[in-house]
Amino acid sequence: PRKLKSMVINFTRSIKKIGQDDPRRVIHSLKVAIALTLVSMFYYSRPLYDSLGVAGMWAVLTVVVVFEFTVGATLSKGINRGCATLLAGALGVGGQHLATAFGERAEPIVLGTLVFILAAGSTFFRFFPKIKARYDYGMVIFILTFCLVTVSGYRVEQLFELAHQRLSTILIGVATCMVISIFICPVWAGEDLHKLVASNIEKLANYLEGFEAEYFHSSEDKQKPEKSVLEGYKSILNSKASEESLANLARWEPGHGAFRLRHPWKQYLKIGALTRECAYKIETLNNYLNPEIQASLEFKCKVQEACKKMSSESNKALKAISSSVKTMTDPSGAKSHVETSKVAVKDLKVALEIMTLEDIELLAIIPVATVAAILEEITKSVE
Amino acid sequence: PRKLKSMVINFTRSIKKIGQDDPRRVIHSLKVAIALTLVSMFYYSRPLYDSLGVAGMWAVLTVVVVFEFTVGATLSKGINRGCATLLAGALGVGGQHLATAFGERAEPIVLGTLVFILAAGSTFFRFFPKIKARYDYGMVIFILTFCLVTVSGYRVEQLFELAHQRLSTILIGVATCMVISIFICPVWAGEDLHKLVASNIEKLANYLEGFEAEYFHSSEDKQKPEKSVLEGYKSILNSKASEESLANLARWEPGHGAFRLRHPWKQYLKIGALTRECAYKIETLNNYLNPEIQASLEFKCKVQEACKKMSSESNKALKAISSSVKTMTDPSGAKSHVETSKVAVKDLKVALEIMTLEDIELLAIIPVATVAAILEEITKSVE
Numbered sequence: 001p002r003k004l005k006s007m008v009i010n011f012t013r014s015i016k017k018i019g020q021d022d023p024r025r026v027i028h029s030l031k032v033a034i035a036l037t038l039v040s041m042f043y044y045s046r047p048l049y050d051s052l053g054v055a056g057m058w059a060v061l062t063v064v065v066v067f068e069f070t071v072g073a074t075l076s077k078g079i080n081r082g083c084a085t086l087l088a089g090a091l092g093v094g095g096q097h098l099a100t101a102f103g104e105r106a107e108p109i110v111l112g113t114l115v116f117i118l119a120a121g122s123t124f125f126r127f128f129p130k131i132k133a134r135y136d137y138g139m140v141i142f143i144l145t146f147c148l149v150t151v152s153g154y155r156v157e158q159l160f161e162l163a164h165q166r167l168s169t170i171l172i173g174v175a176t177c178m179v180i181s182i183f184i185c186p187v188w189a190g191e192d193l194h195k196l197v198a199s200n201i202e203k204l205a206n207y208l209e210g211f212e213a214e215y216f217h218s219s220e221d222k223q224k225p226e227k228s229v230l231e232g233y234k235s236i237l238n239s240k241a242s243e244e245s246l247a248n249l250a251r252w253e254p255g256h257g258a259f260r261l262r263h264p265w266k267q268y269l270k271i272g273a274l275t276r277e278c279a280y281k282i283e284t285l286n287n288y289l290n291p292e293i294q295a296s297l298e299f300k301c302k303v304q305e306a307c308k309k310m311s312s313e314s315n316k317a318l319k320a321i322s323s324s325v326k327t328m329t330d331p332s333g334a335k336s337h338v339e340t341s342k343v344a345v346k347d348l349k350v351a352l353e354i355m356t357l358e359d360i361e362l363l364a365i366i367p368v369a370t371v372a373a374i375l376e377e378i379t380k381s382v383e
Numbered sequence: 384p385r386k387l388k389s390m391v392i393n394f395t396r397s398i399k400k401i402g403q404d405d406p407r408r409v410i411h412s413l414k415v416a417i418a419l420t421l422v423s424m425f426y427y428s429r430p431l432y433d434s435l436g437v438a439g440m441w442a443v444l445t446v447v448v449v450f451e452f453t454v455g456a457t458l459s460k461g462i463n464r465g466c467a468t469l470l471a472g473a474l475g476v477g478g479q480h481l482a483t484a485f486g487e488r489a490e491p492i493v494l495g496t497l498v499f500i501l502a503a504g505s506t507f508f509r510f511f512p513k514i515k516a517r518y519d520y521g522m523v524i525f526i527l528t529f530c531l532v533t534v535s536g537y538r539v540e541q542l543f544e545l546a547h548q549r550l551s552t553i554l555i556g557v558a559t560c561m562v563i564s565i566f567i568c569p570v571w572a573g574e575d576l577h578k579l580v581a582s583n584i585e586k587l588a589n590y591l592e593g594f595e596a597e598y599f600h601s602s603e604d605k606q607k608p609e610k611s612v613l614e615g616y617k618s619i620l621n622s623k624a625s626e627e628s629l630a631n632l633a634r635w636e637p638g639h640g641a642f643r644l645r646h647p648w649k650q651y652l653k654i655g656a657l658t659r660e661c662a663y664k665i666e667t668l669n670n671y672l673n674p675e676i677q678a679s680l681e682f683k684c685k686v687q688e689a690c691k692k693m694s695s696e697s698n699k700a701l702k703a704i705s706s707s708v709k710t711m712t713d714p715s716g717a718k719s720h721v722e723t724s725k726v727a728v729k730d731l732k733v734a735l736e737i738m739t740l741e742d743i744e745l746l747a748i749i750p751v752a753t754v755a756a757i758l759e760e761i762t763k764s765v766e
Contacts, residue, residue, distance in 0.1 A: 018510050025510045033503035036530055037495050043534045044491040057531050064527040108427040112420050120416035127401050127408045144447040147419060148440050151426045237663070241624040280620070283663045 027185045028069055035063050035180045039173060058166055062173025067181065071256075072189035072249030074181040078174040079252070080138030085170055088142045089163050091118075092149025099150075111150050119143050133248050182254075190250035190259050193243065197268050198325040200239060200275045203232040205318035207282055212312060236279040243272040271325070410568045411452055418446050418563045422556060441549055445556025450564065454639075455572035455632030457564040461557040462635070463521030468553055471525045472546050474501075475532025482533075494533045502526050516631050565637075573633035573642050576626065580651050581708040583622060583658045586615040588701035590665055595695060619662040626655045654708070 019026050043056045066077045099110040122139045125131055131139065149163070181187075247265045255263075402409050426439045449460045482493040505522045508514055514522065532546070564570075630648045638646075 014511070015507075018507075022510075025507065029503040029507040032506040033499045036502040036526070037499045040498050040530060040534050041491070041495060044494070057534060060530045060534060061527060064523060064530065108424070111427070112424060115423050116416045116420045119419045120412040123415040124398075124401075124408065124412040128397070140447060143419070144444060147423060147443045147447065151423050151440060151443055237659075238621070238623045240621045276620075277666070280663045280666045283660070 024185065024187050025069075028187065031180050031184055032063075032067050034184075035067055035176050036060065039063050039176055042172065056169055058169040059173040059176075062170050063177055066174060067177045070187045070189035070192065070246075070249055071181050072246075072251070072253045074177050075254075076134070076249060076252040077137050078178055080135060081141050081170065082174055084138040084141035085145045085167060088145035089149055089167065092146045093160075093163065095146075095150050115147055115150060118146055133244075134251075186256070188250075188253055188256055188259075189246045190253050190256070190263060190265065193246040193250055193265065193268050194259075194325070196239070196243065196246065197271050197275070198322050200236045200272070200279075201318055201322035201325065203236060204275065204278055204282065205315045205322060207233045208315040208318070209312070211282075212315070233279050233282050236276055237283065239272065240276065243269060407568070407570050408452075411570065414563050414567055415446075415450050417567075418450055418559050419443065422446050422559055425555065439552055441552040442556040442559075445553050446560055449557060450560045453570045453572035453575065453629075453632055454564050455629075455634070455636045457560050458637075459517070459632060459635040460520050461561055463518060464524050464553065465557055467521040467524035468528045468550060471528035472532055472550065475529045476543075476546065478529075478533050498530055498533060501529055516627075517634075569639070571633075571636055571639055571642075572629045573636050573639070573646060573648065576629040576633055576648065576651050577642075577708070579622070579626065579629065580654050580658070581705050583619045583655070583662075584701055584705035584708065586619060587658065587661055587665065588698045588705060590616045591698040591701070592695070594665075595698070616662050616665050619659055620666065622655065623659065626652060 039059045042059060062081065066074060066081060068074045068077060095111065095114045099107045099114070102110050122143050126136055126139050247269050250263070250265045253259075422442045425442060445464065449457060449464060451457045451460060478494065478497045482490045482497070485493050505526050509519055509522050630652050633642075633646070633648045636642075
C-alpha cells in the first residue's frame with residue numbers, strides 16, 4: 001500500500017506539472033470534451049437522429065480525429081477530411097457505375113482492381129515530402145472513403161442518400177471542431193511559432209550573459225548564473241522539427257491578432273535555422289566552461305576586455321533582435337550593438353597579434369559575434 | 384501545353400526519384416494495396432457478409448489507418464487499437480448500464496456527463512510525453528470507441544452483438560495488417576535505427592577525411608573530395624527526432640535477424656546523441672573551410688603534421704566504430720586509432736607551445752578527436 005501511495009502522489013504531481021507547464025492544455029481538454037458532448041447530444045435528440053440515422057456516429061468520429069491542439073492543425077485536418085471525403089466519394093460513385101457496366105460477375109473484380117490501384121497510388125504519394133507535410137491526412141481519408149464507398153455501395157442500394165448523410169455528418173463534426181477551436185481560447189500555431197523563435201534568440205542572449213559571468217567571474221557582486229540559463233540553449237539544437245511543423249500549420253490559419261493571412265512564415269524558419277547555427281557554436285563554446293580545461297590566467301586577463309565586450313554586445317544585440325521579433329518592429333537598436341561587437345572583434349585580433357597564444361577557447365566567441373551580425377541582417381528582412 | 388508537358392516530366396521524375404531513394408516505398412504501397420483488396424474481398428463474399436454485416440467496413444477502416452511503413456509502427460498501432468477498443472467497449476457497456484439505472488429521462492444527461500469526463504481526461508493524458516510516444520493512438524481510439532458505444536447503445540438494442548461484430552472485424556483488419564507487414568518484405572524500425580546510427584558515424588568519418596584533403600590539400604594525387612561528402616554531416620544535426628521515433632517503434636517489434644526481443648535500443652539513442660555532439664563540433668570546424676578566412680601558410684605547415692594525423696586517426700577510429708556497430712562486434716580495432724590520435728593531440732600541444740599562434744582554426748580538431756575517444760568508450764558498452 002505504501003508503494004501504491006507514493007505512485008499516486010507521483011502521478012498527481014506529474015498531472016499538476018503538465019497542467020502548469022502550459023495551462024492551455026487543460027483548456028484544450030475541456031474544449032474537446034465540449035465538442036464531443038455537443039455532437040453526441042445531436043445523436044440523443046430524436047428529430048436529428050431520425051433525419052441522420054446511424055450515420056450520426058460519423059460526426060463523433062470526425063470530432064475525435066480532427067480536433068487538435070492548435071487552430072492550424074484542426075483547420076488543416078478538417079479541410080483535408082472534408083475535401084478528401086468529397087473527392088473520394090465522387091470517385092467511388094464513379095467507380096461503382098463503371099463496375100456495374102461490366103456485369104454482375106465482373107463487378108467485384110473491377111472494384112477490387114480499382115481499390116488496389118488507388119490504394120497503392122495514394123500510399124505512394126504519401127511519401128512525397130510536400131504532400132506528407134500538408135495533405136497526409138487527406139490522403140488517408142481519401143483511400144478510406146473510396147474503399148468504404150465502393151465496398152458498401154456494392155450492398156447498399158441507396159448510395160446517394162448514404163453519401164449525402166455521411167457528408168453532412170462529417171460537415172457537422174468539422175464545423176463544430178472549427179468553431180470551438182477558433183472561438184474558445186484559440187491556440188494559434190503561428191503565434192506559438194512567433195514566440196518560439198523569439199524566445200530561442202533570447203535564450204542565446206541569456207547564455208552569452210551567463211557565459212560571460214561564469215567564465216570571467218566578472219560579476220561576483222551579482223549572483224552566479226543559474227544552471228538553467230546555461231543549459232537553455234540546448235533545446236534550440238533540436239528545434240527544427242517543431243518549428244517546421246508549426247510553420248506548416250500556421251499556413252492554414254486565418255489572420256489573427258498581428259498576423260495577416262499570408263504572413264511570411266518561411267522567414268521564421270530562416271531565422272530559426274540561423275538561431276540553430278548560432279546554438280551549435282555555443283555548444284562548442286560551452287565545452288570550455290569545463291573546469292578541467294586549464295587556461296593561463298595571464299593570457300585570460302589580456303583578452304578579457306575585448307572578449308567581454310564582444311559577448312556582452314552580441315548579447316545585447318540578440319536581445320534587441322528578440323524583442324524586435326516579438327513586437328515585429330525594425331531591429332535598428334541591434335545594429336549599433338553589432339557594430340560595437342565588430343569593433344571588439346578587431347580589438348581582439350590586434351591584441352592577439354602582439355602576444356603568444358596558449359588558450360584559444362575565447363576565440364570561439366568570434367563566430368558567435370559574426371553570426372549575431374548575420375542574424376540581424378536577416379531579421380530586418382522579416383518585417 | 385508546353386508548361387503542362389514540363390510539369391508532367393517533372394512529376395514523373397520526382398516519382399522516380401522517390402521510388403529510387405528507397406525502393407521499399409514502392410513495395411510498401413503494394414503491400415497496403417494487397418491488404419486493402421483482401422479485406423474488401425471479405426466484404427464481397429456473401430457468406431462472410433451475412434455473418435458480419437455492415438460492420439465489415441470496420442475492417443477496411445482499420446487496415447487503412449493501422450498499416451504503417453515499419454513493422455514496429457504497424458504493430459504498435461494495431462495493438463493500441465485492439466486494446467483500446469476492448470477497454471473502451473467494456474467501459475461503454477458499463478456506462479450504458481449505469482445510465483439506464485437512472486431512468487429514461489436522466490439517461491442522456493448521465494451519458495453526456497460520462498462522455499465529457501472521459502473525453503477531457505484522455506485528451507489531457509495525451510499530453511504526457513511517455514503516453515504521447517507510445518499510446519497516443521490508443522488514447523484516440525479509446526475516446527472514439529467509448530463515445531460510439533454509449534451513443535449508439537442508446538439506440539441499438541443488441542449492444543453485445545454489435546460489440547462482438549465490431550471487435551471481430553477490427554481483429555480481422557489488424558491481423559491482416561500484421562501478417563502482411565511481417566511476412567512480406569518487412570521493414571524493421573530496429574534495423575533502420577541500427578543502420579542510421581552506423582551510417583551517421585560513417586558520415587562523420589567521411590567528413591574528416593574530406594576535410595583533411597580539402598584543408599591541407601594533402602591529396603592532390605587523389606581527386607578532390609566531393610561536395611556531398613563535406614555536407615553529409617548536416618543531416619546528423621537534426622537526426623534526433625527520427626532516431627527517437629524509430630527507437631520507440633523498435634520496442635514493439637518481435638525479435639528478427641540479429642536483434643533479440645529486448646535489444647538495448649536506448650543505447651542507440653546514446654550513441655546517436657554523442658554522434659550529434661560530434662557533428663555540432665564539425666559544424667563549427669566546417670566554417671574554417673571558407674576560403675575567405677586567411678591563415679598564415681607558415682603556421683599551417685608547422686601544425687600540419689600533427690593535425691593531419693589527428694584527423695586521419697580519428698577518421699579511422701570512427702570508421703572502425705561504425706563498422707563494429709554494423710556488425711555488432713567489439714570495437715577493439717578503434718582503440719589503437721584513438722590512442723594514436725591522442726598522441727597526435729599531445730604532439731600538437733607541444734608544437735603550439737613553442738611558437739606564435741595566429742590562426743586557431745586547426746585546434747577545433749582537438750574536440751573532435753576527444754569526442755571520438757568518448758564515442759569509442761560508449762560504443763563498447765552497447766555490445
